[in-house]
Amino acid sequence: MKIFIDTANLDQIKKAHELGIVDGVTTNPTLMNKESGKSAEDIVLSIVNLVQGPVSVEVIGRTAEEMTKEARKWFAMNPEHIVIKIPMCTEGLKAISMLHEENIPCNCTLIFSVNQGLLAAKAGARYVSPFVGRLDDIGHDGMKLVEELVDCIDYYEFDTEIIAASIRHPLHAKQAALVGAHIATIPLQVIEKMIQHPLTKKGIEDFEKDWAEFKKTSK
Numbered sequence: 001m002k003i004f005i006d007t008a009n010l011d012q013i014k015k016a017h018e019l020g021i022v023d024g025v026t027t028n029p030t031l032m033n034k035e036s037g038k039s040a041e042d043i044v045l046s047i048v049n050l051v052q053g054p055v056s057v058e059v060i061g062r063t064a065e066e067m068t069k070e071a072r073k074w075f076a077m078n079p080e081h082i083v084i085k086i087p088m089c090t091e092g093l094k095a096i097s098m099l100h101e102e103n104i105p106c107n108c109t110l111i112f113s114v115n116q117g118l119l120a121a122k123a124g125a126r127y128v129s130p131f132v133g134r135l136d137d138i139g140h141d142g143m144k145l146v147e148e149l150v151d152c153i154d155y156y157e158f159d160t161e162i163i164a165a166s167i168r169h170p171l172h173a174k175q176a177a178l179v180g181a182h183i184a185t186i187p188l189q190v191i192e193k194m195i196q197h198p199l200t201k202k203g204i205e206d207f208e209k210d211w212a213e214f215k216k217t218s219k
């Protein structure tokens with residue numbers, strides 16, 4: 001499973017990137033809004049230069065024409081790495097289809113059903129992002145949707161990858177891996193929790209203590 005980091009914060013991306021585990025980045029308008037005071041272009045270019053992998057940038061237009069116009073502008077900034085995030089809706093599907101014709105990769109976001117994901121893949125989305133946590137929030141099984149979408153996409157051999165998104169805790173990350181999500185996009189605070197285990201912490205402390213005692217008595 002590839003791991004993307006779900007943030008627009010460069011310091012957080014740097015921290016995860018140093019771990020050698022980051023394959024890409026996903027942003028959205030809410031995450032961009034946390035980086036106040038900087039231009040969107042500067043934020044995105046800094047991320048792309050650091051990560052050198054797919055970086056999803058979301059459009060906010062309401063019509064396919066508006067979305068594709070924004071998409072072309074973003075894509076021109078770095079055609080190797082910029083991916084255009086398009087919300088699932090009628091105009092979004094039209095935009096994905098038009099951008100697919102132009103070889104501009106899209107990540108169809110705000111996916112909450114298999115049917116939505118299937119349509120996005122058929123329109124030519126390179127990535128499809130089911131929101132696990134937001135489905136869990138309303139009493140649905142978000143990870144089941146990821147599992148079903150992976151089955152569907154793999155069965156029909158779409159050239160599309162499923163990104164498990166809205167990942168809220170380490171159990172989500174583990175479940176995404178076990179159901180075969182192609183990618184999970186994970187916030188830094190969850191990645192940091194994934195590193196930890198109380199027995200690992202205790203083991204390191206015990207080894208340090210034993211080594212110190214050994215050094216006292218060794219010749």
Ligand code: G3P
Pocket residue numbers: 006026028131133134165166167168185
């Ligand atoms: O990748 C989508 C993600 O940013 C949404 O997460 O926690 O706002 O549902 P959340």
